[in-house]
Amino acid sequence: MARKYFGTDGIRGRANGVITPELALKVGQAAGLVFKNGDHRHRVLIGKDTRLSGYMIETALIAGFTSVGMDVLQTGPIPTPAVAMLTRSMRADLGVMISASHNPYDDNGIKLFGPDGYKLSDEVEREIEKLLDADLDKRLARSADLGRAKRIDGVHDRYIEFAKRTLPRALEFDGMRVVIDCANGAAYRVAPEALWELGAEVFAVGVEPDGFNINKECGSTAPEALSRKVREMRADIGIALDG
Incomplete structure (x- = not known):
C-alpha cells in the first residue's frame, strides 16, 4: 500500500514546498504521541545537517514534540549514524535526523529512529501517518506537562570515540x-x-x-x-x- 508521506528513507522533499513548518510540527506531534509509552519523562534527540532550512524544520519539530509533552535534546549538525548512536546512548525514546544527504541544499528530509537506534518499521511509520492527517488538538499536553528543549554539549567527542572503537x-x-x-x-x-x-x-x-x-x-x-x-x-x- 502506497504511503502519503514516508518514502524509503523518511520524509523528503523541497524545503518549504513539501517539508513545511506545518508538516514538521505535525510530525513532531504524531511521532511524539506514538512513542509516549509509560509514565517516565519522554525525550527525543534531534540532529541535523548544515542546510539553511534545518533551522526552520528543527524549530517546528521542537514545537510539535514539546506540545505533546516530550522533552527535546538538540545536537546541532552531526552525521546521521551519530543520531542513531546517541539515541541509544542517551536512552531517548526517539531520534530524528533532519537531512537530505546527497541532495542539493533546497531539499531536506526528516528521518526517524526508534529507541534502539534503528530506522522505524513500515508498521510504525503507517501509525504515524494516520495521525498526520488527524485532528490532534484534544491530545495535546496540559500546560503543566509541556516538554522542554535543551542543546546538549560534547556530542561530537562522544561520536568520535564511538567511531574509533569500531x-x-x-x-x-x-x-x-x-x-x-x-x-x-x-x-x-x-x-x-x-x-x-x-x-x-x-x-x-x-x-x-x-x-x-x-x-x-x-x-x-x-x-x-x-x-x-x-x-x-x-x-x-x-x-x-x-x-
Missing part, C-alpha cells in the same frame, strides 16, 4: 596523508578530527558550510575536487562524504 585498537594511521571532503555537510567537524586522532595527517576540504553550499561541487557527488586535492597534496588516499 576499529581494531592496534590500527593506526600514523604516516598516512589523507584528504577528506566533507561536502560542507553534517560530518564537517567530526570526520577530520576522527582521522587526526587516529594519527593521520589530514587535509580537509568541504568544511566551510554556509547553509547553501552543501554538496555543491564537492563531496561524493562531485569527486573531481577531491581528486585534484589528493594529487596536489600527494596524499595516500582521498575520502568523499555526502552532506
Whole structure:
C-alpha cells in the first residue's frame, strides 16, 4: 500500500514546498504521541545537517514534540549514524535526523529512529501517518506537562570515540596523508578530527558550510575536487562524504 508521506528513507522533499513548518510540527506531534509509552519523562534527540532550512524544520519539530509533552535534546549538525548512536546512548525514546544527504541544499528530509537506534518499521511509520492527517488538538499536553528543549554539549567527542572503537585498537594511521571532503555537510567537524586522532595527517576540504553550499561541487557527488586535492597534496588516499 502506497504511503502519503514516508518514502524509503523518511520524509523528503523541497524545503518549504513539501517539508513545511506545518508538516514538521505535525510530525513532531504524531511521532511524539506514538512513542509516549509509560509514565517516565519522554525525550527525543534531534540532529541535523548544515542546510539553511534545518533551522526552520528543527524549530517546528521542537514545537510539535514539546506540545505533546516530550522533552527535546538538540545536537546541532552531526552525521546521521551519530543520531542513531546517541539515541541509544542517551536512552531517548526517539531520534530524528533532519537531512537530505546527497541532495542539493533546497531539499531536506526528516528521518526517524526508534529507541534502539534503528530506522522505524513500515508498521510504525503507517501509525504515524494516520495521525498526520488527524485532528490532534484534544491530545495535546496540559500546560503543566509541556516538554522542554535543551542543546546538549560534547556530542561530537562522544561520536568520535564511538567511531574509533569500531576499529581494531592496534590500527593506526600514523604516516598516512589523507584528504577528506566533507561536502560542507553534517560530518564537517567530526570526520577530520576522527582521522587526526587516529594519527593521520589530514587535509580537509568541504568544511566551510554556509547553509547553501552543501554538496555543491564537492563531496561524493562531485569527486573531481577531491581528486585534484589528493594529487596536489600527494596524499595516500582521498575520502568523499555526502552532506
